[in-house]
Amino acid sequence: MSIDVKLKDISLTLSDSRILDRVGLDIPAGSFVTLLGPSGSGKTTTLNVLAGFLKPDEGSVLFDGQEVGSLPPGARRLGIVFQNYAIFPHMTVGENVAFPLLAQKWKGDRKARVSEMLELVKLGGFENRRAATLSGGQLQRVALARALSPNPQVLLLDEPLSALDKQLREAMQSELKSIQREVGVTTISVTHDQSEALSMSDRVVVMNGGRIEQQGSAEEMYCKPRTEFLARFLGEVNLFEVSAKGDASPLAERLPGRAGELVVVRPEDFSIAELGGIGTHAFPGRVAQVQFQGGSCRVEAVVPGRDDPIIIRTNYGGLGTLLEPGRDITVVYDFSYVHTVAKGGAPA
Incomplete structure (x- = not known):
């Protein structure tokens, strides 16, 4: 089930610096939205507010119209793919993908769910492989399968392809977008890679100095910038x-x-x-x-x-x-x- 996500006038100050300044976003259910901007623009901080890792000084975070600002990350039904993937090296691929199912007390057939997710990311049959034996692209797929396994309402991606070489990164852009469309989960990604943002996103949100500079379709942002x-x-x-x-x-x-x-x-x-x-x-x-x-x-x-x-x-x-x-x-x-x-x- 996908949901719509809304940030309403989010402001946050850290160490006497205004990191976010009245950030507002409306993200439709099932869409793929990318936060793009230079270092220090506030894009990663915005993702951390969505995840519940940071609490804003002002403003609201709403999932399907319900305020979730007081909920911890584990109660927000999120799937998260971190920049370094955070795969457990001592576990098998199957154990990694099953980990959130165990943590959230998944009531269905866990083995079948793991198999389904690995098929989705084209790693069928890898259940018993050790994570330490996988390539960077395969680790990225495992991280995605693990994030999707408990059927999250929202998928958060923190620089998901930055660790891959250029050729593999470009191939994975198309594949990641295809998987997102198939699953239909509302997806919010952070990247510094402009081509990645333009090629994958239904909507691109460019941030600058803790504010939203402009947002719109990739074509609109590139062909008709307003600033x-x-x-x-x-x-x-x-x-x-x-x-x-x-x-x-x-x-x-x-x-x-x-x-x-x-x-x-x-x-x-x-x-x-x-x-x-x-x-x-x-x-x-x-x-x-x-x-x-x-x-x-x-x-x-x-x-x-x-x-x-x-x-x-x-x-x-x-x-x-x-x-x-x-x-x-x-x-x-x-x-x-x-x-x-x-x-x-x-x-x-």
């Missing part, structure tokens, strides 16, 4: 200041923003063409540096009226000599993705 902080934090970005005339050199047309605001253009919204084919949404430039990155290239280009180079991300196929440093090019952009934000952290 300069978010535009810079989520991936690479090109920012152009709007002048008193309403333009932002080298962008050609008049822009909807006000003077002093910043125009946001993501690197992949630029493309490269032969010099001379300049249209409405294009301007001349010169290739300064090219970095081959597998499926794409990261290009830095010098353009008129701008001190810093712009960043372009493009497929390298078919561009040939256009990607040579020193080559004069036309930079084309997709105006439908161009929008403005206010400087600093306040929404435009």
